Amino acid sequence: MLKAVEKIVALAEEKNISFPEAVLLLDSKESxxxxxxxxxxxxxxxxxxxxSVREACANTIPCRIEEPMGAKLRAHGGGMAGEFIAAASATAMEVASYNAVMGRIVAAPTAGSCGIIPGMIFAWEFFRGEGKDTDELLTGALITAGAVGEVTAFRATLAGADGGCQAECGAAAAMGSAALVYLEGGSPAASAHAAAMTFKSVLGLACDPVGGLVECPCIKRNGILVANGILCADMALAGIESAIPLDEVIDSMGQIGRMMAPALRETSQGGLAVTPTAAEIVKRIGETGKLGG
Structure with missing residues (x-):
């Protein structure tokens, strides 16, 4: 089991190989x-x-709380965020919505955060992958993301019930950010810096699903956090580094999660889940089975 990203980066630099190649060597040796x-x-x-992404984009089954959002964002175009981020966000929300209606998804690393990594890597493929062996590259991207997730699971947690949404959507965004740096040809160290900066941007994020459903605010968080991860990848590629190493940032995330009140860890007993509007939403669902009545 991988225990530290520092170990991966050190091996990659020693052997002059990519981040996923170092992960494969370490995983093979250990497993x-x-x-x-x-x-x-x-x-x-x-x-x-x-x-899963193809099915999610074609899905017509409505969620109980949230209306379809991916198509609206696609129709809006790039806007101020730009086409790459908008497309990644739309895909992320479509996959998260598909999960909410019991569609088939890949937990990446969890069901509640399932849209973030596919949103990021398939946006990269569409906008940046022309003329490249994208299947091979995206496989390496998933290996990169998976390694960051594995270290996070070992050193902290990937469960909202243990660490809040910082451990679910936050981890997914960090994993995807490291993967994007790899896809763009960045160094293994830059992948680690991207993930660290992404995690740092969401430390303390509560898990507060309205009505206990993985819809509000979960679906929008999938769409929003892709932007964090993409920007942090660009920052790392520009040479910006995290002052705190990724392994220590992950340790801090775990510590913060343990310090969180249980009401902020997926119990729907705090945060957005206990607002007056949330109570009204839950009441309507109880009466009609859906938000709209």
Missing amino acids: GISVEEIRARMRERLADMRR
Whole structure:
């Protein structure tokens, strides 16, 4: 089991290899599974993720609280955020909405954060992948993201019930940010800095789902946090570094999660979940089965 991103970066720099190549070597040594087999399994997850995105974009089943948002954002165009971020956000919200209606998704790293990584990497493929072997590159991106997630799970948590939304959507955005740096040809160290800066932007984020449903604010957070991860990837690629190493940032996230009141950790007993409007939403759902009546 990978225990530190520092170990991955050090091996990559020592052998002059990419972040995912270092992950594969370490994982193979620790698990006894060949590099080829690990890579093949990740290709399968990439195929699953592609299929999930296609299904999510075509989904017409409405959520109980939230109206469809991805199509609205696509129709709005790039706006001030730009086409890359807008497309990534739209995809993220569509996949998160699909999860909310029990559609098939890839937990990345959790069901509640399932839209963030596909939103980021498939936006990269569309806008930046022309003429490249994108399947191979995106497989490496998922390996990169998976390693950051594995270290996070070991050193802290990936569960909103343990660490709040910083541990779910925050982790997904950090994982995706590291993956984008890899896709853009950045160094392994830059991938770590991108993930660290992304995590730092969401430390303390509560998990406060209205009515206990993975819809509000979860779907919009999937759409919003892709922007954090994308910007942090650009910052790292520009040479901006995190003063606190990623492993220590992850440790801090875990500490903050343990300090959070239970009401802010997926219990729907605090935060947005207990606002007057949330109470009215829950009442309407109880009476009609949906928000609209």
